[in-house]
Amino acid sequence: MPSVREIRPDSPKWSNLRSILNAKYHVPWYFFGFLGWNHNGSYTGILSDGGRKHVSTARYLIKQIQTSDEREDIPLKIKTNFSWDFLCFHVLWRETLTGSKSLILLCFDLAGGEVKETNERLLKRMKDHILNVNETNVHSGVSENPFSIHTILLREVLSIIDGSVWRFRDPLKSLEEQIKPEDDDGVRKQQGGQAAPGTPPPNSLPNTKGPPKQPLTTRNKLDLAKRESIELYYHLLGxxxxxxxxxxxxxxxGTALARMEQDCANFFPPVEVTAGVNGSERKRLMVDPTLEEMRCTIGLLKTMQERANSNEKRLERQLDRVFHQVDLESVAISQRVLDEIRNNDRDVTEFLTRLTVIFLPATFTATFFGMNFFELVDYPIWIYFVVTIPMTLLLFCLGLGLPGFGNWEALVRKVKRHPEQNIV
Structure with missing residues (x-):
C-alpha cells in the first residue's frame, strides 16, 4: 500500500482508494489525515457480527540512529544521522458460519520513513517472518484469530525497537570510554593515557611564588579546547x-500495546477447567497463548523503555559534565589572562626600576647642587660629571650583585611579549 501521507483527503490521486479502504476494509476515519500519518502510536479494534468479524489498526513510529556515518569535525566521533520507521498495519478478520476463517493484512508506510534505500526492506522482512511463522506454527495459522498476526508483527517491531535502543547506546558508550576522569595531576585523559587536545599541563597553573617552572599553555590553545567543548555540548543536546x-x-x-492487550483479553476470556484426578481436582483458568504472548511482548517493551530511560540519564550526566567542563575552561582562560597581566606588570615595573637606578645619581646630583644653600656664582660643569659618574658606577656595581639585574636581554624579551599572549 502507498504511504498514509500520500492518500490524504487533499490528494485527488487516491480518492478511489480511500473510498475502497473506508467502505470495504473499514479503515478508521483519522487514518487518512495528518493525525494518522504523524501519530507516534495507536491501536483501535472493533468486534462485530456476533464475534465473527474483527477490524483492528495498529500504528508504530520508531526513531533510528544511523551507524554508517560519523562526524569528522568534533573531537569525539559520535554518530548523528537519524531516520524514522513508519509502521502501520490494518487487519480485517472474518469467520463464516461454517467455521472457515480468513484474514486480510494491509501494510502501510513500510518504507523506512523517507529513506529511499530502505524501501521494501521492512515490507520484505515482515512478509518473510509471517510466512516462516505460518509454516512452522504447529498449533494454528495466522488466520486462526484476529490477534495472532499482531503478535507475529510485534516480534519484528520489538526487534527493530531493540536495535534502535542499542544503537542509541553506542555513541553514549563511546563518549564515556573516550573521556576519562581527571588523574592525580588534574590532567584530562583519553584512551591511551594521552592528554586531551588543548588540556593545560599540571604545571600550567598560576605560580604566585615566582616564575613558572615550564612555559604556560597559550591562551589560544585554551580557547580552542573551550570551543571544542562548547561544540560537543550542543551536539549532545541534539x-x-x-x-x-x-x-x-x-x-x-506501549500505550497502543496495552490497548491491544485489553482488546485481546476481551476476545479470549479465561476458560475455567478442572485439573487433577482421584478427588484432587482443582479449578484453574486457562489463558489463550496469543494473549499470553502479547502480555510478554508488553513486558519486553517496558524493559526496552527502561534501557532507553537509563541511556537518557547517562547522557544527561555527560551533558552536565561537559557543561561544567566549559565553566572550568572559562575560569582557566580568565586565570590565564590575569596571570599574563600580573606577569607583564611585574616585568614592566622591574624594567622601570632598573632605569630609575641608572638615572638616579644624575638626577640627584643636579637637584642637590641646585639647592639654595649653594652659592656658586661661576659653577664649573666638570664638578657635575665628577660626582655623577662615580655614583652611577657604584650603584650599577651594587645592582650586579642582585639576582637577574644584569640580564637586560631577557628582561626586554619579557616586556616584548609574544603576539599570541596579547590581552584583548
Whole structure:
C-alpha cells in the first residue's frame, strides 16, 4: 500500500482508494489525515457480527540512529544521522458460519520513513517472518484469530525497537570510554593515557611564588579546547533531543500495546477447567497463548523503555559534565589572562626600576647642587660629571650583585611579549 501521507483527503490521486479502504476494509476515519500519518502510536479494534468479524489498526513510529556515518569535525566521533520507521498495519478478520476463517493484512508506510534505500526492506522482512511463522506454527495459522498476526508483527517491531535502543547506546558508550576522569595531576585523559587536545599541563597553573617552572599553555590553545567543548555540548543536546523523542515513541507504542492487550483479553476470556484426578481436582483458568504472548511482548517493551530511560540519564550526566567542563575552561582562560597581566606588570615595573637606578645619581646630583644653600656664582660643569659618574658606577656595581639585574636581554624579551599572549 502507498504511504498514509500520500492518500490524504487533499490528494485527488487516491480518492478511489480511500473510498475502497473506508467502505470495504473499514479503515478508521483519522487514518487518512495528518493525525494518522504523524501519530507516534495507536491501536483501535472493533468486534462485530456476533464475534465473527474483527477490524483492528495498529500504528508504530520508531526513531533510528544511523551507524554508517560519523562526524569528522568534533573531537569525539559520535554518530548523528537519524531516520524514522513508519509502521502501520490494518487487519480485517472474518469467520463464516461454517467455521472457515480468513484474514486480510494491509501494510502501510513500510518504507523506512523517507529513506529511499530502505524501501521494501521492512515490507520484505515482515512478509518473510509471517510466512516462516505460518509454516512452522504447529498449533494454528495466522488466520486462526484476529490477534495472532499482531503478535507475529510485534516480534519484528520489538526487534527493530531493540536495535534502535542499542544503537542509541553506542555513541553514549563511546563518549564515556573516550573521556576519562581527571588523574592525580588534574590532567584530562583519553584512551591511551594521552592528554586531551588543548588540556593545560599540571604545571600550567598560576605560580604566585615566582616564575613558572615550564612555559604556560597559550591562551589560544585554551580557547580552542573551550570551543571544542562548547561544540560537543550542543551536539549532545541534539543527541538528547533525539533520544527523548525516541522514548516518547516507545511510550506511545506501549500505550497502543496495552490497548491491544485489553482488546485481546476481551476476545479470549479465561476458560475455567478442572485439573487433577482421584478427588484432587482443582479449578484453574486457562489463558489463550496469543494473549499470553502479547502480555510478554508488553513486558519486553517496558524493559526496552527502561534501557532507553537509563541511556537518557547517562547522557544527561555527560551533558552536565561537559557543561561544567566549559565553566572550568572559562575560569582557566580568565586565570590565564590575569596571570599574563600580573606577569607583564611585574616585568614592566622591574624594567622601570632598573632605569630609575641608572638615572638616579644624575638626577640627584643636579637637584642637590641646585639647592639654595649653594652659592656658586661661576659653577664649573666638570664638578657635575665628577660626582655623577662615580655614583652611577657604584650603584650599577651594587645592582650586579642582585639576582637577574644584569640580564637586560631577557628582561626586554619579557616586556616584548609574544603576539599570541596579547590581552584583548
Amino acid at each position: 543527541l538528547l533531543r533525539h533520544l527523548t523523542h525516541g522514548i516518547e515513541t516507545m511510550s506511545a507504542s
